[in-house]
Structures are given as C-alpha cells and as structure tokens.
Amino acid sequence: MKIAVIGAGIAGVATAHELAVAGHRVCVFERRGGVAAEASFGTNGVLSPALRPPWATRPLPRPPWRSMPTLGSWWLRARRAAAAGSAHDEAFWALARRSIDRLAHWRSRWPAEYERTDGVLYLWREPAAFELALAASDRLRAAGVRVNALDADACRRLEPGLSAAASISGGLLLPQAEAGNCRLAAHLWRDAAEQLGAEFRFGTSVRAIEGGPGGAAVRFEQLALTTGFAPAREGNEAGRNRAGGVGTERGGAQALLRQRALAAARYLAPVGSETFDAVVICAGTEAAALLAPLGLRLPLQPQAGQSLTLPLRSPERGPRSALVDVEREVTLTRLGERVRVSGGSELGPARKQPSERSMQPLYRALDTWVPGCAHLARPQAWHAARACLPDGLPMIGAVPGHAGLWLNIAHGNAGWTLAAGAALRIAEALDGRGVVDPASDPFAPTAARF
Ligand SMILES: Cc1cc2nc3c(=O)[nH]c(=O)nc-3n(C[C@H](O)[C@H](O)[C@H](O)COP(=O)(O)OP(=O)(O)OC[C@H]3O[C@@H](n4cnc5c(N)ncnc54)[C@H](O)[C@@H]3O)c2cc1C
Incomplete structure (x- = not known):
C-alpha cells in the first residue's frame, strides 16, 4: 500500500x-x-509502564478561572475519568511492556546508541504515601511488571549520587523500565x-x-x-x-x-x-x-510541561538512570554526560519560552536529590505540550x-x-x-x- x-x-x-x-x-x-x-x-526520557501509575497521584490542577470557559468541561471530564479509576490500566501496562520489548528489538539493529540506561527508581518522601504505593504496586506485579521495593539505604546504594540530606521513606525500582534520549x-x-x-x-x-x-x-x-x-x-x-x-x-x-x-x-x-x-x-x-x-x-487538549538539561560537573554524583520524585512529579534522568530534570502538567498550549517560575521546581528538585552534580550555567530549557484525551x-x-x-x-x-x-x-x-x-x-x- x-x-x-x-x-x-x-x-x-x-x-x-x-x-x-x-x-x-x-x-x-x-x-x-x-x-x-x-x-x-526534550522529554523526561522515561520508558515505563508506571507512566500510568497504580499509586495515587496529584489530581490534574484546575485551569485558571479565565480559561474555565474553554477548558472547564474538558478538565471535569478528565477528573471524572481519573476518579472512575483503573479499568484500563492493565491494557496500558501491556502495551507499554510490548512497546519496550519492540524497541529493544529495533535498537539491537541500530548502528548507534541513544543514551539509554536501565531501570527507573520511584522515590517517596512521606512514609504513609510510600506504604500506600507499596500496596498499590501489587497490581503492577500481577500484570507481569517487575517491581522491587527498596528502603532508603538500598535506594542510595543503587543511586550513590542521592543526597544524604534528602528524606527518603522508600523507593520502588522498575528494573525492566528504562530511560533514553527520545x-x-x-x-x-x-x-x-x-x-x-x-x-x-x-x-x-x-x-x-x-x-x-x-x-x-x-x-x-x-x-x-x-x-x-x-x-x-x-x-x-x-x-x-x-x-x-x-x-x-x-x-x-x-x-x-x-x-x-x-x-x-x-x-x-x-x-x-x-x-x-x-x-x-x-x-x-x-x-x-x-x-x-x-x-x-x-x-484533544495540550498539556504543557518543561525540562531543563544540564551538563554534568561530577558524573558520579548525577543519577545513574532515571529518578522520579513521585510526590513532586519531577523526574531526573541521566542522558550521557548530562542530566535532564523535567516536570509540569498544565492544561493549555506551551508558551514560546518556558517561564522562570516554571523552571524553579526543577532547580529545587536537582538541589534536593543530586546537589552539585551539574553545571548550572548554560542550561537547555524546553517547554512543550503533549496531546491528551480526557x-x-x-x-x-x-x-x-x-x-x-x-x-x-x-x-x-x-x-x-x-x-x-x-x-x-x-x-x-x-x-x-x-x-x-x-x-x-x-x-x-x-x-x-x-
Ligand atoms: C515535559 C514532557 C516530558 C515528557 N516525558 C515523557 C517521558 O519521560 N516518557 C514518555 O514516554 N513520554 C514523555 N512525554 C510525552 C511524549 O513527549 C509525547 O507523548 C510524545 O512526544 C508525543 O509524540 P508525537 O509524535 O505524538 O507528537 P509530536 O512529537 O508533537 O509530533 C507531532 C509532529 O507532527 C507535526 N505536525 C503537526 N501538524 C502537522 C501538519 N498539519 N502537517 C505536517 N506535520 C504536522 C509536528 O510538527 C510534530 O513534529 C513527555 C512530554 C512532555 C511535554
């Protein structure tokens, strides 16, 4: 055809x-x-079934009042769908797993690499939130996704760059998930x-x-x-x-x-x-x-987010693969000799330039989790919108x-x-x-x- x-x-x-x-x-x-x-x-670079997580996440923020006439009904539909829950999680996880396998099939034939690393570590600060996530992760396991529960010490052994000052109640490692430069x-x-x-x-x-x-x-x-x-x-x-x-x-x-x-x-x-x-x-x-x-x-609605990519100053202090701060919804990803920090989910199209305000949580996350690993001068800032249905x-x-x-x-x-x-x-x-x-x-x- x-x-x-x-x-x-x-x-x-x-x-x-x-x-x-x-x-x-x-x-x-x-x-x-x-x-x-x-x-x-400039995506976070994460390939993971848990991009549709079984654990609780922050509800989609309400658009500003001035945007409610155009975005309000979409936002309500999305909130209702999220509250109705998880009927299609298993189908999503199966597609994600098949997709990661198919990519592995192709990359073995490609002549070059795309800054790929193995495993994604999801981190929690609040003990109660981690306990709930731990229980919820059984659904991922039942769907054939490997999930390893780690205490704070094990998280630090896996990712030695994690700050000693960062409060970690526990982590979930998805060893079959991965990260790479999209x-x-x-x-x-x-x-x-x-x-x-x-x-x-x-x-x-x-x-x-x-x-x-x-x-x-x-x-x-x-x-x-x-x-x-x-x-x-x-x-x-x-x-x-x-x-x-x-x-x-x-x-x-x-x-x-x-x-x-x-x-x-x-x-x-x-x-x-x-x-x-x-x-x-x-x-x-x-x-x-x-x-x-x-x-x-x-x-179809655009949902904007942003990322910040910085050269590593001390590669050993940067993340080895991808770290997800679940409660703040920020991801820190190793991409070759750089670290990318990304987050944000705002209904509406992306601005031409990311605002300084939208970048602040990304710098804060870098400082909280892997301080001192990156050169802060000459950051590559990026802002874009992904297309979403309610x-x-x-x-x-x-x-x-x-x-x-x-x-x-x-x-x-x-x-x-x-x-x-x-x-x-x-x-x-x-x-x-x-x-x-x-x-x-x-x-x-x-x-x-x-
Ligand atoms: C901040 C952020 C972080 C993200 N992190 C992750 C992540 O870690 N893992 C993950 O899996 N996903 C992530 N995503 C989501 C992912 O980036 C998107 O889902 C994905 O890039 C969408 O790809 P696409 O090809 O559908 O759209 P796009 O990449 O937007 O491609 C659409 C293309 O169509 C072209 N086009 C549009 N209209 C026309 C036309 N009329 N004629 C010709 N060309 C046209 C556009 O120019 C564009 O190049 C992230 C998204 C954002 C915003």
Missing part, C-alpha cells in the same frame, strides 16, 4: 518505520525542519525507515485530508526549503547528529541531486495534493485541527466511517514509552494481522471517545 504518515515526532517515525518494515511505500509529511522537533524533543532515537528510527525506502518531506504542512473512492487525498503546502537545498547530512540538526556519530552516511551524489531536484520542484509548486491508500495521523496536538473538517470533533488513553487505530483514515495520537505523558508498540499495532491492523475488536479495545477511536 501507499501510505502517508502525518507528523515526524516519535509516534510518526516509529509508525513510518514499522509500515516500511511491513513492505508499504511510506511518505512522511512534517511541517518542521527535522524529526522530533515538538513534544518529542530525540536521538527518533533520528535513528528515521534513518532505519529511510533505508527501507520511506520518504520524509520536511517543511511540508498538511492542510487537509479528503476521503474519496480512490483513497485519501492529502493536501499539503511546502513551507520552507529545509531539506533538499540544505539536506540533513549537510548541516542541519539531523546532520549534526550524524556527524556526531549517530547514524551513517548514505547515498551518493546522484541521490543528493535527485533529492534537491525534488525539493526544488515542490518549492516551485508549493501547494500540492497526493492520493494514498491510507493516511495515519501522528500529528500530536494538531490532530484535532486536521480531523475537524472531516466532521470529527476530538476532545480518558487519559492513547487513540490508536482506524477511524470508523472514514475509509483509509488511521490515528496514532493522544499519547499524553507516555508517547516515548508507547511509540514502538503503538506503531506495531497500526502496522498489524493495517495488514489485518492481530486485529482487536474495537468494542473491547480501550485505545480504538470509537464514537464514544469523540
């Missing part, structure tokens, strides 16, 4: 690759100049997809999708000469990564000339339309805007009543974790393998979820 993928975030590159592996002709439309330029850029993995996935023939059209924004008897037509607009005239391997962000050792140089002068000619042709005719047998929307927070003209009103579940599958239209969206705070598994589900379902009955599939785009 000839398949269009809209969006080259982590969901889009994983989907493009999995479809190319299955033998499809894949074309990825991405409005930005490279992969993982939006929500997938953006680097996206570049590796793109390379692997291209080697299988997938085409990436950067600087190309999809304006509309139109259904028809011959398939789905994608109307797009060329925004900028971000590829072709300045191709990835000649110096843009992806090129620098490759020069830094990620990926391999491929293709000769002929291929480069062809790529430039194609980009030039597209620039001269910046608006175009092309028909595909299927279209998979992986457009993150923009998915709702693409679906609205088709009469599909998706209650039921807190991703939406993966075919849209009923719209032949050839597929969704792989709404991954919320777990898009990196779920990328490989969600992509595999899409590829299997498109080929009629492993089909799940939408009525019993909590991730299916059923009418009730719109």
Whole structure:
C-alpha cells in the first residue's frame, strides 16, 4: 500500500518505520525542519509502564478561572475519568511492556546508541504515601511488571549520587523500565525507515485530508526549503547528529541531486495534493485541527510541561538512570554526560519560552536529590505540550466511517514509552494481522471517545 504518515515526532517515525518494515511505500509529511522537533524533543526520557501509575497521584490542577470557559468541561471530564479509576490500566501496562520489548528489538539493529540506561527508581518522601504505593504496586506485579521495593539505604546504594540530606521513606525500582534520549532515537528510527525506502518531506504542512473512492487525498503546502537545498547530512540538526556519530552516511551524489531536484520542484509548486491508500495521523496536538473538517470533533487538549538539561560537573554524583520524585512529579534522568530534570502538567498550549517560575521546581528538585552534580550555567530549557484525551488513553487505530483514515495520537505523558508498540499495532491492523475488536479495545477511536 501507499501510505502517508502525518507528523515526524516519535509516534510518526516509529509508525513510518514499522509500515516500511511491513513492505508499504511510506511518505512522511512534517511541517518542521527535522524529526522530533515538538513534544518529542526534550522529554523526561522515561520508558515505563508506571507512566500510568497504580499509586495515587496529584489530581490534574484546575485551569485558571479565565480559561474555565474553554477548558472547564474538558478538565471535569478528565477528573471524572481519573476518579472512575483503573479499568484500563492493565491494557496500558501491556502495551507499554510490548512497546519496550519492540524497541529493544529495533535498537539491537541500530548502528548507534541513544543514551539509554536501565531501570527507573520511584522515590517517596512521606512514609504513609510510600506504604500506600507499596500496596498499590501489587497490581503492577500481577500484570507481569517487575517491581522491587527498596528502603532508603538500598535506594542510595543503587543511586550513590542521592543526597544524604534528602528524606527518603522508600523507593520502588522498575528494573525492566528504562530511560533514553527520545530525540536521538527518533533520528535513528528515521534513518532505519529511510533505508527501507520511506520518504520524509520536511517543511511540508498538511492542510487537509479528503476521503474519496480512490483513497485519501492529502493536501499539503511546502513551507520552507529545509531539506533538499540544505539536506540533513549537510548541516542541519539531523546532520549534526550524524556527524556526531549517530547514524551513517548514505547515498551518493546522484541521490543528493535527485533529492534537491525534488525539493526544488515542490518549492516551485508549493501547494500540492497526493492520493494514498491510507493516511495515519501522528500529528500530536494538531490532530484535532486536521480531523475537524472531516466532521470529527476530538476532545484533544495540550498539556504543557518543561525540562531543563544540564551538563554534568561530577558524573558520579548525577543519577545513574532515571529518578522520579513521585510526590513532586519531577523526574531526573541521566542522558550521557548530562542530566535532564523535567516536570509540569498544565492544561493549555506551551508558551514560546518556558517561564522562570516554571523552571524553579526543577532547580529545587536537582538541589534536593543530586546537589552539585551539574553545571548550572548554560542550561537547555524546553517547554512543550503533549496531546491528551480526557480518558487519559492513547487513540490508536482506524477511524470508523472514514475509509483509509488511521490515528496514532493522544499519547499524553507516555508517547516515548508507547511509540514502538503503538506503531506495531497500526502496522498489524493495517495488514489485518492481530486485529482487536474495537468494542473491547480501550485505545480504538470509537464514537464514544469523540
Ligand atoms: C515535559 C514532557 C516530558 C515528557 N516525558 C515523557 C517521558 O519521560 N516518557 C514518555 O514516554 N513520554 C514523555 N512525554 C510525552 C511524549 O513527549 C509525547 O507523548 C510524545 O512526544 C508525543 O509524540 P508525537 O509524535 O505524538 O507528537 P509530536 O512529537 O508533537 O509530533 C507531532 C509532529 O507532527 C507535526 N505536525 C503537526 N501538524 C502537522 C501538519 N498539519 N502537517 C505536517 N506535520 C504536522 C509536528 O510538527 C510534530 O513534529 C513527555 C512530554 C512532555 C511535554
């Protein structure tokens, strides 16, 4: 089949690759100049089933009163779904585990690494909260997720950089969970997809999708000469990564000339339309805007968060893998010779620049848990929004009543974790393998979820 993928975030590159592996002709439309330029850029880096935790978490904060007319009903729906509880936790954990396994399968074939570390340690300060979490973690164990309960000393042996002054009542280690640089993995996935023939059209924004008897037509607009005239391997962000050792140089002068000619042709005719047998929307927070003209009103909301990435001054004092301060909802992740601190979950789109106020809890967490490990000068601050549905579940599958239209969206705070598994589900379902009955599939785009 000839398949269009809209969006080259982590969901889009994983989907493009999995479809190319299955033998499809894949074309990825991405409005930005490279992969993982939006929500997938500066994530916490954690791949863990416990991104949907069995233990109590802080309820989603109420939006400011001035935003209640637009966000209020969504917020109430999300609060009701959270209070109704855990009916779909097991399905989420199973998908997360399958996804982590699938990623392991692919990374063993990749030519480079993506700053991966094993295990995620969840930490509690309050003894009562830890006791409750310990009891709740039995559900994860029953679902086949390994969970090791640790006292404060064992946490410090595992993570020697943990501050002696930090109050720790206990920790839960998920040894099968892991951490890694989502953006680097996206570049590796793109390379692997291209080697299988997938085409990436950067600087190309999809304006509309139109259904028809011959398939789905994608109307797009060329925004900028971000590829072709300045191709990835000649110096843009992806090129620098490759020069830094990620990926391999491929293709000769002929291929480069062809790529430039194609980009030039597209620039001269910046608006175009092309028909595909299927279209998979992986457009993150923009998915709702693409679906609205088709009469599909998706209650998708952006939820903003931020991260701070700092070079390590004393690598031995930094985290060895990922540490999660469960009560403050801040994660500290080792990424090579850097530490990333991230948190925040605020309904609404991300600002252009993260505010200083939103960064303060991140600096505080660094100082509380692993003080003195990082150079505080020249931090890389990042702010972005993940796309969420009020039921807190991703939406993966075919849209009923719209032949050839597929969704792989709404991954919320777990898009990196779920990328490989969600992509595999899409590829299997498109080929009629492993089909799940939408009525019993909590991730299916059923009418009730719109
Ligand atoms: C602070 C923070 C921390 C996080 N930490 C973690 C974590 O530790 N673990 C985890 O699993 N998840 C984490 N997440 C969630 C994860 O980042 C997201 O779920 C994931 O990146 C979503 O990927 P995506 O590909 O769906 O969306 P995106 O990465 O946003 O990609 C969508 C792409 O579609 C493109 N696009 C949109 N509209 C169009 C159009 N019309 N035409 C062409 N292109 C278009 C966009 O330019 C974009 O590149 C975190 C999120 C945040 C904000």
